[in-house]
Amino acid sequence: MDALVSTEGLAKSFAPNATPAIQSLTTKIKAGQVTGLVGPDGAGKTTLMRLIAALLQPSEGRIDVQGRDTRTEGAAIHDEIGYMPQRFGLYEDLSVMENLTLYADLRGVVGDERTATFEKLLAFTDLARFTDRLAGALSGGMKQKLGLACAMLKSPKLLLLDEPSVGVDPISRRDLWKMVYSLIDQGVGVVWSTAYLDEAENCAEVIVLNQGRVLFQGDPKDMTAKMAGRVFKLHGAGAERRALLARTLTSDDVIDGVMQGEAIRVVIAEGAAAPTAQSIGAASVTIAPTPPRFEDAFVAMLGGQPKRTLAQATRQRSDGDGKAPVQAKALTRRFGSFTAADHISFEIARGEIFGLLGPNGAGKSTTFKMMCGLLRPTEGSALVDGLDLYKAPSAARARLGYMAQKFSLYGDLSVAQNLDFFAGAYGLSGARRREAVGRVIEAFDLKPFLNENSGGLPLGFKQRLALSCAIMHEPPVLFLDEPTSGVDPLTRREFWGFINAMVGRGVTIMVTTHFMDEAEYCDRVALIYRGKCIAVDTPEALQHAVKSKDIPEPTLEDAFIALVEQHDRAQQAAA
Amino acid sequence: MSAASLKSGRWRRIRALIVKETLQVVRDPSSIVVAFVLPALLLFLFGFGITFDATRVKVGLVIEEPTPESAEFAISLSNTRYFDVRQAQSRLAFIDDLAAGKISGVIVLSGDFAERLERGDTAGVQVITDGSDPNTAGLVTGYVQGAWQSWQNQRGFAKTSSMPGQIDVQARFWFNPELESRRLLVPGSISLIMMMIGALLTALVVSREWERGTIEALLATPIGTLEFLIGKLVPNFMLGLCAMAVCVLAALFVFDIPLRGSLLILIGFTAVFMSVALSIGLLISTVAKTQFVASQMAMLVAFLPGLYFSGFLFEIASMPAPLRAFSVIVPAKYYVQGLQTIFLAGNIASVLVPCTLILVFMSTVLFALTARNTRQRLD
Numbered sequence: 009m010d011a012l013v014s015t016e017g018l019a020k021s022f023a024p025n026a027t028p029a030i031q032s033l034t035t036k037i038k039a040g041q042v043t044g045l046v047g048p049d050g051a052g053k054t055t056l057m058r059l060i061a062a063l064l065q066p067s068e069g070r071i072d073v074q075g076r077d078t079r080t081e082g083a084a085i086h087d088e089i090g091y092m093p094q095r096f097g098l099y100e101d102l103s104v105m106e107n108l109t110l111y112a113d114l115r116g117v118v119g120d121e122r123t124a125t126f127e128k129l130l131a132f133t134d135l136a137r138f139t140d141r142l143a144g145a146l147s148g149g150m151k152q153k154l155g156l157a158c159a160m161l162k163s164p165k166l167l168l169l170d171e172p173s174v175g176v177d178p179i180s181r182r183d184l185w186k187m188v189y190s191l192i193d194q195g196v197g198v199v200w201s202t203a204y205l206d207e208a209e210n211c212a213e214v215i216v217l218n219q220g221r222v223l224f225q226g227d228p229k230d231m232t233a234k235m236a237g238r239v240f241k242l243h244g245a246g247a248e249r250r251a252l253l254a255r256t257l258t259s260d261d262v263i264d265g266v267m268q269g270e271a272i273r274v275v276i277a278e279g280a281a282a283p284t285a286q287s288i289g290a291a292s293v294t295i296a297p298t299p300p301r302f303e304d305a306f307v308a309m310l311g312g313q314p315k316r317t318l319a320q321a322t323r324q325r326s327d328g329d330g331k332a333p334v335q336a337k338a339l340t341r342r343f344g345s346f347t348a349a350d351h352i353s354f355e356i357a358r359g360e361i362f363g364l365l366g367p368n369g370a371g372k373s374t375t376f377k378m379m380c381g382l383l384r385p386t387e388g389s390a391l392v393d394g395l396d397l398y399k400a401p402s403a404a405r406a407r408l409g410y411m412a413q414k415f416s417l418y419g420d421l422s423v424a425q426n427l428d429f430f431a432g433a434y435g436l437s438g439a440r441r442r443e444a445v446g447r448v449i450e451a452f453d454l455k456p457f458l459n460e461n462s463g464g465l466p467l468g469f470k471q472r473l474a475l476s477c478a479i480m481h482e483p484p485v486l487f488l489d490e491p492t493s494g495v496d497p498l499t500r501r502e503f504w505g506f507i508n509a510m511v512g513r514g515v516t517i518m519v520t521t522h523f524m525d526e527a528e529y530c531d532r533v534a535l536i537y538r539g540k541c542i543a544v545d546t547p548e549a550l551q552h553a554v555k556s557k558d559i560p561e562p563t564l565e566d567a568f569i570a571l572v573e574q575h576d577r578a579q580q581a582a583a
Numbered sequence: 584m585s586a587a588s589l590k591s592g593r594w595r596r597i598r599a600l601i602v603k604e605t606l607q608v609v610r611d612p613s614s615i616v617v618a619f620v621l622p623a624l625l626l627f628l629f630g631f632g633i634t635f636d637a638t639r640v641k642v643g644l645v646i647e648e649p650t651p652e653s654a655e656f657a658i659s660l661s662n663t664r665y666f667d668v669r670q671a672q673s674r675l676a677f678i679d680d681l682a683a684g685k686i687s688g689v690i691v692l693s694g695d696f697a698e699r700l701e702r703g704d705t706a707g708v709q710v711i712t713d714g715s716d717p718n719t720a721g722l723v724t725g726y727v728q729g730a731w732q733s734w735q736n737q738r739g740f741a742k743t744s745s746m747p748g749q750i751d752v753q754a755r756f757w758f759n760p761e762l763e764s765r766r767l768l769v770p771g772s773i774s775l776i777m778m779m780i781g782a783l784l785t786a787l788v789v790s791r792e793w794e795r796g797t798i799e800a801l802l803a804t805p806i807g808t809l810e811f812l813i814g815k816l817v818p819n820f821m822l823g824l825c826a827m828a829v830c831v832l833a834a835l836f837v838f839d840i841p842l843r844g845s846l847l848i849l850i851g852f853t854a855v856f857m858s859v860a861l862s863i864g865l866l867i868s869t870v871a872k873t874q875f876v877a878s879q880m881a882m883l884v885a886f887l888p889g890l891y892f893s894g895f896l897f898e899i900a901s902m903p904a905p906l907r908a909f910s911v912i913v914p915a916k917y918y919v920q921g922l923q924t925i926f927l928a929g930n931i932a933s934v935l936v937p938c939t940l941i942l943v944f945m946s947t948v949l950f951a952l953t954a955r956n957t958r959q960r961l962d
Contacts, residue, residue, distance in 0.1 A: 022962065061803050063961045082959060087805045097800025101610045102603065113599030114804040116592045158800070 011036035012166045012197040013060055017069030020055055028067070029055040031220045037199060037213075039165065040192055044211030044228070045201035046306075048496030050467065051217040053201040054094065057170045060199065061091045074165065087115070090164035094171050096155030100144030104135055104154055107143055111158040129157040132187065147369060149180025156187065167191065167198045173207065177367025177522070178565050179572060185210055205303040205497065206524075216306065218496070223309050228302050235275065235300035235308060240283055242272040243294045250508040256288050257505075263312030264304065266501060267508075267529045269547035269564070275304050277312070303497055313501045331394055333358050333485050333516045334379070338388035341374050348374040350539040351388065356518060356532075358484075359511055363527045364520040365568065366536035373489075375536060376520045380487055381405050392485055406434075409483035413490045415474035419463025423454055423473055426462050427480070434481035448476035452506070468499035475506060479515075486510065488519045492526055504529050524565045535571055542575045596806050600814025604788065608818055617783055622776045622826045623833060629772035630765060630838050639667045640723060643677035643689040646670060650697035659734040660690070665726045674711070681713060688712040688723035769838050770922040771895025773830045775886070777853070778915045780826050781860020782867065782885035783878060784819040789868030790877035799961065808957045812950075816861055823857045824850075834926070844925035852925065852935065855942045856918045860885065862949035863914075869956040889915035895923075917941050 014036045021028035029052045037043045037060075045053045058064040059071055062082035071078050073085045091097075098107055108129070112122050130136040133153035138146065143154060152172055159167060169188075173181045188198055200211065208214045208228045216224040216231075224231050245252045253272050257265050261280035266273050274283060285291050307313060334356035341349045349371045356362040366372040377383035379390050381397040381404060390397045395404035417426055427448065431441045449455055452472045457465060462473055471491070479486060488507075492500040507529070511517060519526060527533050528547060535543040535550070543550060551562045554570035562570070608614040644660065646653045661668045669686070671677060677689045691709040693699075710727050712720035792798040801811070831849070834840040842849070863885055871877035891897055892906070893915035899907055910916055917938040924934045 058799075058961055063799065063802055065960060065962060083805055083807070086803055089803070091800065091803035093796055093799035093803075095796045097797050099603065099607065099797055100795070101607050106603070106606060110599050110603045111800075111804065114596050114801075114806055116595070116805070118595070155800075 012039050013037040013071065013073050013199075015059075015069065015071040018059065018066050018071050019068035020052075020059060020064060021067050027220065029220050030059065032069070033222055034069075035215060035222070035225055037166075037197060039197040040195045041212035042188060042192060042198045042200055042210065044208050044214040045199060045217060046203075046205060046208045046211075046214050047217035047223075048203055048467075048499075050219070051496075052220040053203075053217055054170055055220075056215075056217070057091075057093075057168055057199065057201055060166075061089060061168055062086065087162075088165055090159035090162070090167040092155045092159040092167075092169050092172060094174065096151050096172075098143040098151060098155055098158065101142060103140050103142050104146070105139040107154060107158055108161070111161050115162045117161050125161060125163075129160060132190075133157050147180075148176045148367070149183070152176050152180060152184060153187075156184070160191070163194075163196075165196060167196055169198065169200045171201055171203065173202060173204060177370075177572075178524070178568050179367075182569065204523075205306055206301070208302045208306075216309075218310065223306075231305045231309075232300050232302050235304045237282075237297065238276050238278070238280075238308075239298050239300045239304050240274045240276070240295050241268070241298045242274060242283075242288070242290075243270070243296070245272065245290060245293050248290070250512055252288070252290055252293070254505070254508065254512075256283070257313065259287075264307045264501070265313065267504070269528055269551070273298070273304075275300075275308060275312075278308075307497050307501075310498055314498060332356060333393050334362070334518060335391040336375070336379060336388070337391070339375060339378050339385050339390060340387040341378060341383065342386045347539050349378065349385075349536075352534075352536070352541045353388075354534050354541065354544055356516055358516055359514045360532065361507070361511055361517040361519065361530045363530035363533035364518065364536055365522070365527050365533045367522060370536045371539040372520050372522075372536040374539075376487070376489060376518075379518065380408070380410055406481065407483055408485040408487060409478040409481070410487045411474050411478040411489065411491060415470050417462045417470060417474055417477070420461060422459050423462050423465070424458040426473060426477060427454075430477035431480050436481060444480045444482075448480060452476050467495060468502065471495065471499060471503055472506075475503070479510070484514070485516045485518070488517065490521055490523070490526075491519065492523070500525070524563070524568070527564055535568065537572050537575055540575075543571050592805070593807070593810060597810050597813050600806070600810065601817050604814060604818040607788075608822060613787075614784070614822060617780055617787075618822045618826045619829055622780060622829050625776045625779075626769070626772055626830055626833050627837075629775075630769050630833075640665060640688070640719065640726070641667045641669075641686045642723060643674075643680065643686050644668050644670045645674045645677065645689060645691040646672065646696075647692065648694040648696070652697045652700055653692045655738075656692065656731075656734055659737070660727075660730050663726070663730050666730075681711065684713065684716075687716070687719045688727075690727055765838060766840055766927060767895060767923060769834050769840050770926045771893065771919050773827075773834065774856070774893060774895070774915050774918040774922050775889045776830060777823065777827060777856060777918070778860050778863075778889040779881065779886045781819075781823050781857050782864040782881040784822060785815055785861045785864030786867040786871060786877040786881045787864075787874055788815055788819065789865065790871050790874045793872040794874055802959060802961070808954055808959060812865060812954060812957060815865065816858075819861055819864075820854075820857055823861065824853070827853050827857075840926055842926055843929040845930055848930055848935065849922075849925050852918075852921050852939060855939055855946065856914065856921075858946040859914045859942050859949060862946050862953055865953040866949055866956070869953060869958070888913045892916055893919040895919045912945075914942060914945050 016034050018030060018033040019028050020030040033056070045056060047053055055064065059066055059078065060073060062073065062078040062085045065079060074088060076085050078085060099110070102110065108126060112118070112125070117125055130139065133156065135150065135153060135157065138150065143151060146154065156169070156172070172184060176184070188200070191198060200207070202208070208216070209232070211228060213226060214224065214228045214231070215222060242252070249267065249270070249272055253265050253267060256262050256272065256274060261276050262274055262283070263277045264275035276283065282297070283295055285293050285295060332355040336352055336354050339349055339352045340347065352375050354362070364372045364375060374383065378385045379397070381390070381401055384398055392404045393407045395407065397404045418429065421429065427445045428441070431444050436444050449458070452475070454473065454476065457469060462470060465473065492503055495503070507517060519530060521527055530547065532544060532546050533550070534541050547564050550567040550571065551564060554562050554567045559566050644657055646657065657668070657670065660666055674689055674691055677686060680686045681689055689711040691711065693709065696708070708727070708731065710724050712723050714720055792801065835842060864881060867877055867880045867884060871880050892899065892910040892913040894910070899910050899916070902910070921935055921938040924931050
């Protein structure tokens, strides 16, 4: 079978001296299967997509699409491929039908062919009911389906999907995979790029990219299979599990370890002996081998988790008065007639990691903003350390640290200047400021970068810096907004290592995320859906609740989908 | 796909892009603001806000020695509609007010005013003006001279002693007999507004596609550069003409500017200029990838040169040579000339034909540059 895409020594750099976005890539992409482009943000996935779509010129080497050189035959290639860019490439001020018509005209799908194609695609994407709705008013999942429909108008032989699952809830994500598989059956070749490593397992073949280099090409199962017998789950550590994880990671035999709800997932080095209760020094813990995942293989390939221990970044906190340090009491926020958050209540205990989980637009950001004191609730109250954020705002805010999704650092200031600025913003001055800045520099190992502009730092260091800035004033409560979405697995592990250490010292954490991996680090999660809190519990309890014959071992994502569907059914029954 | 089928689809693709662009314009309030509100706002600002005419200028009149003649001249001065006169016996009374800018000038009738007048000598009238505001200073001097002349004439008629052989100068102002600067300013403002809007419209719509990431999906379809550009030009051209209609209606009915040339020529001439302005916007959009940068560049490239070098606010002839040379490439300059001619003078081919030819040449060059620089790729 001929390859749809073949590259030879392909390289792409955007500036003469910059690190190339893609380096010496030789590969073939076949028809009739899904090829995954897998890697963290900045790995070069989008660059490779655009090179295939003949939207970028290669700097070196060549890339052929269906035997045509992308340098010279761009127009002909455009006629044969379907391409859905990030954010789906839709005109938000045009309706569903107008978007489809535009692309049908541009791609020359006319007459009877158009009628038939529209009918087929609208049925396929389940958008027939929404043809008059503006694309901007669609949900993330529906936008994604419309973007897919626009890309598929001319029955392409090659379909390029650039991060189609970003910002899309798990249910729509599952639907999309179903749609893509049905295309595969028709012989279409699909290239799917993603930062979610779990999606790699759905692909027949993956190209794993990291910093522009190919780490692995081939069947993801082969990659995962290498890890067989090296992955274990540790159960029963209870409240000690974070400390146990930190301790386990100090062993040279252990190359990776993450929290998975109540359990700890440990990957051992090649040829190392399986861990025993004795070797990890925790008698009450049961250890069971578990099937490896793609992510285990990915981390192993990158040489395992970086071993660093967090120095004294925050002081040990006493248990306080035993009251919950974070309380949401019937938080409600209405925008006009729309209720974004509807009587959301929860309490977070000291030293707990609490997750707000939900699809985009569900109301978790609204809830989060109210908890940070950034958005006044229409009803209800938000308390930090017993202080009402809207009655004693400055006192309450002084007790919380906040790390925003995009880090909110000043890119043109150096690391030291950023630290100084944030220390000042939190009202630290003189000796206290010097002490605070010195403490975080040491704790997060920022010394080598002090004079570099923070805008040019690698993602992992930006994240460290942002976290340093957020905890400079030693808040007892820390709020994190999607802290590690799109971040590579190693950086993510390092980040959670910091967080776990802080929790060990009694800091209380609240995280928002639509990322199931992040939710696994939480002690408890609140599931937010359509403005309501539809479940609050530990990840295991949520998983356990949806256990059935069809899904004997539900993942958190399965639990999420099942609970949302349950909620929808209950709403329908009530209506 | 064959070249023939690519070609046959061209009109369909252009039409699809025009339809899309039009729908976006209709639904996007910001295009409406740029096309209708902005021109009206700017025109009212220029039309009412800027004027080179002085009415009721505050001046001080010093009569060092009151005589019937000086009193007569004082009355004549107060009777013009240009001056708001205060009287005093010494210039000292006005020095502070002049320094403070409370009055714009001091007119001094010297002690021997009547005697000199009697002798037929040059009369002793001194005009002191505030040189820090040369425009008003010039006006005051000019108006005093005018008032002096008309007073002399009156006196002459009253005495019936006008000497034979004396030259009688009578000024006639053609094209703008009331000498209202507004008549020149409004057509000038229109050209500036059209320059700004034209460049802004296209620069914004293209950079918006970059900002929202839609350009990527668009470029991955079989559209060509020319199709893309025409798809952007046509709807915005129509929008620009709407903006022009707003301006012309305001000029005719709000500012009472006459339209002495033909409406058809005005529309045709505007169409040529619009193609220049829109091409500048497209050229900007080949480098500007965000709407913010695009609007800043439109300001810098279209608005400011139009303001300084179109010749409607600042006299190009009195600029230093390098700036005069620069003004040659400012399209607004030719449009101002043409518009002022069409509005105030009529269809004068000797002005309009060269201006039109230059603008056609400019738009051709700009469009060719744009077509060459518009990328079919993202890098």
